[in-house]
Amino acid sequence: MALYKLQINGRSYQADVEPDTPLLWVLRDNLGLVGTKYGCGIAQCGACTVHINGEATRSCVLPVSAIGTSKVVTIEGLSAEGNHPVQQAWDEVDVPQCGYCQAGQIMTAAAFLKKNPKPNNEEIDAAMSGNICRCGTYHRIREAVKVASNKPAK
Amino acid sequence: MKLAASAGGGLLLGFNWLSANATPPAVVDEATAAAGNLDFNSYLSIATDGTITILSPNPEVGQGIKTAFPIIVAEELDVDWTKVKVVQAPLDTTKFERQVAGGSGSIPHSWDRLRQAGATARLMLMEAAANRWKVPASEITTDKGVVMHKGSGRKLSYGELAQDAAKLTAPKDVKLKDAKDYKLIGQSIKNVDNKPILTGQPLFGIDFHREGMLYAMVQHPSAFGMKIKSVDASAAKAMPGIVDVVQFKNNVAVVGKSTWQVKKAREALKVEYEKDGDLESTSDHNRIFTELMDSPNATVRRKDGDVEAAFKKAAKVVKSEYQCPFLPHSPMEPMNFFAHVRPDGVELVGPTQTPERARNETAKLLGISPDKVTVEMTRMGGGFGRRLAADYVLDAVEVSNLVKAPVKMIWTREDDMNGGNYRPSVRYRFEAALDAQGNMIGYKLRGVGINAGNPTREDNFPSGAVDNLLIDSFDHKSPITTGPWRAPITNFLAFAEQSFLDEVAQAAGKDPIQFRLDLLEKAKKSPAGEVKYDADRMIAVTKLAAEKAGWGKKKGVHQGFSLYFSHRSYVAQIGEVAMQKGKPVVKKIYAAADCGVVINQSGARQQIMGGIVDGMGHAMYGNMTFKNGAPEQENFNTYKLIRLNEIPEIDVFFVDNGIAPTGLGEPALPPTGAAVANALFKATNKRLRNQPFVEEDAYKSIL
Ligand code: FES
Ligand code: FES
Secondary structure: OEEEEEEEOOEEEEEEEOOOOEHHHHHHHHOOOOOOOOOOOOOOOOOOEEEEOOEEEEHHHOEHHHOOOOEEEOHHHOOOOOOOHHHHHHHHOOOOOOOOOHHHHHHHHHHHHHHOOOOOHHHHHHHHOOOOOOOOOHHHHHHHHHHHHOOOOO | OOOOOOOOOOEEEEEOOOOOOOOOOEEOOHHHHHHOOOOOOEEEEEOOOOOEEEEEOOOOOOOOHHHHHHHHHHHHHOOOHHHEEEEEOOOOOOOOOOOOOOOOOHHHHHHHHHHHHHHHHHHHHHHHHHHHHOOOHHHEEEEOOEEEEOOOOEEEEHHHHHHHHHOOOOOOOOOOOOHHHOOOOOEOOOOOOHHHHHOOOOOEHHHOOOOOOEEEEEEOOOOOOEEEEEEEOHHHHOOOOEEEEEEEOOEEEEEEOOHHHHHHHHHOOEEEEEEOOOOOOHHHHHHHHHHHHOOOOOEEEEEEOOHHHHHHOOOEEEEEEEEEOEEOOOOOOOOEEEEEEEOOEEEEEEOOOOHHHHHHHHHHHHOOOHHHEEEEEOEOOOOOOHHHOOHHHHHHHHHHHHHOOOEEEEOOHHHHHHOOOEEOOEEEEEEEEEOOOOOEEEEEEEEEEEOOOOOOOOOOOOOOOOOEEEEEEEEEOOOOOEOOOOOOOHHHHHHHHHHHHHHHHHHHOOOHHHHHHHHHHHHHHOOOOOOOOOHHHHHHHHHHHHHHHOOOOOOOOEEEEEEEEEOOEEEEEEEEEEEEOOEEEEEEEEEEEEOOOOOEHHHHHHHHHHHHHHHHHHHHOOOEOEEOOEEOOOOOOOOOOOOHHHOOEEEEEEOOOOOOOOOOOOOOOOOHHHHHHHHHHHHHOOOOOEOOHHHOHHHHHHO
16 A cells, blocks of 8 residues: 555545556545546546546556646546536537446547547547447537537636 | 425425326325325425425436426426426335336336326415415416416415415316427426536445445356356455455455455455356357257247248248347446345445345345335436346345445446346247238248247237238247346347348338338238237338438438337337448438327437437447357457447437327337348348348448
8 A cells, every 4th residue: 555645626635545556446435536437447438537637548547656746637626616618518418318428428528629629520529439328329429529619618 | 105305394295106096196294204104106395495396206227217207297287497306216115116217117107197296286386376365266377386366467486385285185186288288398308417417426326435335346157157166265365455255155255445455356366166057158059049940849929820821822932030149238337236234124225227126135135024125226327127137236235244344346347248137149030921912921930049038029010910920939048147138129129020021022022111011001901810019100100200211212322211119119210321432331310209298308319319329339249259158258348339430320200199108218229220231231232130240241241
């Protein structure tokens, strides 16, 4: 076990865990930030996507020891009021079905739009195809990314 | 039942949302309610501050029931939707007669009851206003949570009248709204849980936390047909954070302080297994299918006319076989449950589509009375039928019972995919006899399934439309466990049957849609045996789909038709394939659905689109194979689910016929495979008969 100091959602957290513990489980088990979801554990589904220094990253395969001073943002910290343009777009388009995959979808979309604020359809498809939605909300995800891209950036 | 919310001195109306002869809605006083002595299984409350709370008794698995139920109540109540709070009910087996999210049955069960409850409350509020203003109730109207008297211009909000209304007796035989006056039903209403979902709040079973709880993972046998020979847990026990390693039946559970520690320690277990039954491989299943297909003494499911004679005099016979593999359900949230087995009772919290089964099986396992078990239902990260079983609930119960502590049990994706309860693998053989005019005068279907029970649906179309018909089946008993999977049996049967009918139409030289319409007309005019579907509703969705898709009128696209009635709803689909750089691409699917009244446009459209994406994805890619009893795929790297860049465009249309609503969680899925395959056939002349398509030589040859 070792003590890790983490910068998450603009706050400092401490976790006493084994170095190989994936960030996903530190968030969920140690810090009570359960918005980040487990879906596969092998970087295949995107349910666990968080931002590390602004990059969409699969937290299920990221050992806590590799984070250092990087800034972590999870779905809980994407916006103070749940009103990030991507979150707003997701509500307007009424994307969630079961909802389980959506935190990962939103984090992927938010990082993508930051880099490419006015994407075309092919770029949206490429960016969002790493995230699985078992309920098949893909059409709405695609539409919501477009809606978000037409909102003023935050 | 006990109440999860209080009316704060306002009106509390209890009602029964299921049984036809249940007690009508009645006012409930809060003391009785708090004591849990209610004779009702649902309620709506109007607090003095105007807050309206509606209890949604069905577990939310993503089918939208938590939103749709309250919409129905709110419609008749005539309230501002934004003022309505929706609460999920805990399990109460004495009052919740059908607290199950499966079989698309949630809406049809409660349609009348829910409307009646809303209408009753509204009448009482109007009566309270009439009494106060001393005017006849007939002069009173309502609008969005406000009661009005036009003559005097007086107005009071529901909240202001709630206390008065609570003193009245609930009227009987209330009149329900005319469909044309609906303000909420049929609109697009957003999922009531959007906010917590989109901000990552704890909602799902896997998010549940209890101070002091332990984490557990269970190692199940490595293959179906294996049992434990020996367990060496010494290395696992010595690992950090591990509290205990316990064994129950054929399982070994590692219990500790965190998910990761438990997962790593489980990898350090040394468990030896030995043979306990047949260790079947996929190649064995193929052999078994072939053997049984030609065996005597199949179980006859339906027999009309004289099928042998019809085939003897046939001008033409068409014969084809279709086969599908096992499929795991793969809900995004893997199986998990919280259990706390205490000396005085058991507390269960988690995602289940059948809370009552979870309770009963727990009670049976522990030898206690079911009323000692409480079940709290969480939101579910998908179910697709998997959470109708309680095996994973019992994992949690067993472990908690053995370690005497509150335990959250989690399956990894690998556990989930390899934990059984699959959609069964099935092979069908269809035979059709055509007369010289291309009429189908004989029809045979034999289904052979592996733990599939009855793999046919003998009363589904084209039964009733063919004079001489024989449907029979075999079932092979296997150690590989199976269970209901979204649209059980029909999820593949519909593909096979609708593809085969396309083959028959072609052999008869008829347009595929006209061929089916002729059969449906025959089922209406001179039915053969019982007809257990509504031929007119089948015809209506067929015509709507054909009209919207411009059937047969388009250049440059190849269209395939499919039609199915299942789970009480009717869905027709037309797939469109275009050739791009010499390769066929599924560009679009049109869906025409008749599910009666559409409660919520937004939810209903997504159910259809999601069902189509699901149906296409599994038809194209889903493949679970076995080697000596062991599953050969264990995670999304080797078991492929459809992704966003692989979906076709989808257009959804509803038949508006005002009939009481039926479910939509399942019926859109069954027709999709054939809409796709029939369009691919048009484009390439290659017939896909087995799923997944990507493994078919015919498919490989066109891509
Ligand atoms: S849980 Fe990390 S990608 Fe699936
Ligand atoms: S909404 Fe259910 S998995 Fe995406």
